[in-house]
Amino acid sequence: MLIRCVVNGRERTAEVEPWTSLLELLRDELGLIGAKDACEQGECGACSVWLEGEVVCACLVPAAQADGRHVRTVESLSVNGALHAVQDAFLESGAVQCGFCTPGLVVAAADLLEREHEPDEAAIREALAGNLCRCTGYAKVVDAVRLAAEVRR
């Protein structure tokens, strides 16, 4: 089936199977590898993207559901090489190790900061509760979101 959608501001079309996920569409058809495939079950958040402004696990969404809609991925956050405040804060705070969960965490954190300008620690942890990280123990991830919120103020 033919899918037509807007990804990171660009109109894209792709021929997909009925069982193709949004994640497969992005990664395999459109070459956007930022969203990661780590659990295939919506448990880890590594494939987090925005669909019509809502953060979703792309592995759980059929590609067909993106037809005629807007998708935004981690690749949209840095513009002409300039990092988004959340991305820069992740580097400054040491919140990146292997980096596999990082794009998903960055999307979830950026989404939180679009909704809440001064989240406290409980709000940060609640917002990122759907993103697994095996390397950092999360402490520096919390630091990074705090720092990004500060910088944006």
Place this chain on the structure above:
Amino acid sequence: MSAVRGRQLGGVGESARRVDGPAKVTGAYVYGGDLRAEGMLFAVAVRSPQASARIRSIDTSAAGRAPGVHCVLTAAELPAKRTFGLEYSDQPVLADGVVRYEGEPVAVVAAESRELARAAAKLVAVDYEPLEPVTDMEAALCAEAPRVHDFGNVLRHVHIVDGDLDAAQADVWVEGYYETAMQDQAALGPEGGLAIPAADGGVDLLVSTQWLDVDRQQLAPCLGLPEEQVRVALAGVGGAFGSREDLHVQIHASLLALRTGRPVKMSYGREESFHGHPHRHPSRTWIRYGATADGRLVAADVRLLLDGGAYASSSPAVLANASTFAAGPYEIPNVRIEGTVVYTNNPPCGAMRGFGAPQVCFAYESALDLLAGKLRLDPVELRLRNAVGTGSVLPTGQVLEGSAPLREAIERCAAIPLPEPDDPPAYPGGAGNVNHGETLARGVGFAVGFKNVAYSEGFDDAARATVTLREGPLAEIETAAVDYGQGLYTVLAQIVRTELELEDVRVLPATTAAGFAGSTSASRQTTMAGGAVLAACRAVRAELEERGGDLSEPISCTRDYHHRTTTGFDDRGHGDIHASFAFVAERAVVDVDTELGLARVVQLAVAQDAGRVINPQGAEGQVEGGAAMGLGLALMEELQLEGGAIQNPSFTDYLVPTILDVPPVLAEFVEEPEPGAPYGVKGIGELATVAATPAVVAALRAATGRVLNRVPVRPDDLVGLRPPAADDGPAPVPDVPGQQAIPEYLGLGLGQQELMKGRTR
């Protein structure tokens, strides 16, 4: 922004930003599963649903005719060597007549897409004759148990005796029995690689791994190719924690690429990943401590059993580690340690962060708390009274020659402020809002641990690095050492910045062409690759001075770094087994809902012996993440097996700590430089994992008063619905020819132990 203290040039001692950071935060970093090539095929494995079975027949004809299929391989089509293995080559590339664990690869299929390959894999018809599996590690020791391998079920037994246990005069004895479950590394990035057939008849393999050189050493003979025709390069690794030490897709993808003449990509999904790498050994430990009335340890008697699963992997080395640490980091004059690792039809076990140290740490620290209780001594005080220091002698007779600031670590950890009672309180159960404080109990637990740095038992795991200085000035580092996330490349760049006094440092892609670097494991690469880079920098500097600073031609120097020599075990289990040791003290604070059995870790405090910290922020990250992994084993992480089959191979059912489970980790470093190591460093990657588990469980015991002799602790254990793990007394000691792994005596196909001889000095 300069939120991080002292960030200037990005040299040694500064919290330099990661060299691979920008690509990782933007999503551009390419991991094994992200690789692509023009015209590539996708490969999947057909895995055994049986834990133990004879293969009567395999029919691949339907799969071979399926749409888009280019090749189906079984053991019958293997071109050369048929087995591989890290220490002993006992693991079939594809099951050959028998399967010994659920998930063992039986065939591989390459097709035009992953979907087509998966569909075809389902058409491979394997006729199994199920056999009775051996799934209990004690049952495996019985004479009448089915044999996992023809030569029996004992993989290795280590016997360590010091002093005279029978003559030991103790005022007080305690004994305990402890079990730890099979834990999975659960690296977020699954295994993946891309094999590309080369014009010279060889293969170029990009793969997520921990050790390029030994991948190639195992891979080349299975392809029937000389090593120079097998070039292995590092793809991005999404975490490893030991799970990428063993081969996963390397041989399968390369065989299919050579066979089809097309690039072949193989990357696991989460379920296959759970079947596609070895796990942390489940353990059973019987331990008895004797002490004087004033709390001086005089005796330790330990029986340790590890479940190695179906193949050797790195089990012999894990057992050696666990056995040498089994009495704890304490001065004890009379010790006997009997450690055994057995083959079973459970999934293979091998390397995972801590490498044998966490299992015994849970046992010896739990038993030490029993002793503290019996002596009515403060647990911290009891540890201080018995802690080893520089000059202490371990049960192996090895003298601690390096720095050993365990006492200072204990004191520093104990001095970290305890958390305030929560206001407003955050009760276990979180948003479930199941408790308002009426049945809440807070507990505090303390534990210490230790571990070796680098490889042991006479293994010369050297590392090579080349540093090139160019006009700019710009420096390049070339090494086969792997950074799988912990920050090695950043640390190496920091060393170059400091030594060559420049800012612009690039780490070239890691390939086997860079020469032997050893594994990124055993907390060794900051010392080993770091040592090689440091030596190469100093050589570059010397030449620069000789040239009077002229850089019109680049200066390139290659250096190898070796750690001090170690030895194997003698008949009594004595020897200079380990190259270097590091120590840690940890304290956990938990809140338990004693009615529902829900637990919340409120705070973890860690004081770790680090020699010298190269990157403070990165070091904290290692401690925070490491402690979280130990917390996971204490409270939730367990691969559940039934008849040898994994029941929970998914992130839905295998629980990994989330951001709501891991509390603030307060990390401090004790910096007493290690003599002879570059800048005095010690490895830091594993220690926090080792003692976090017993610290958390000690806190749970303090909160509930329950025995809790098994991890992970479940809610049932905390409310007393499930009785403590029971035992029938220590497992019998097997009759073995000596201290080596059994395959060694049988002259079985050799793995890295033999492969590495003749390669190093």
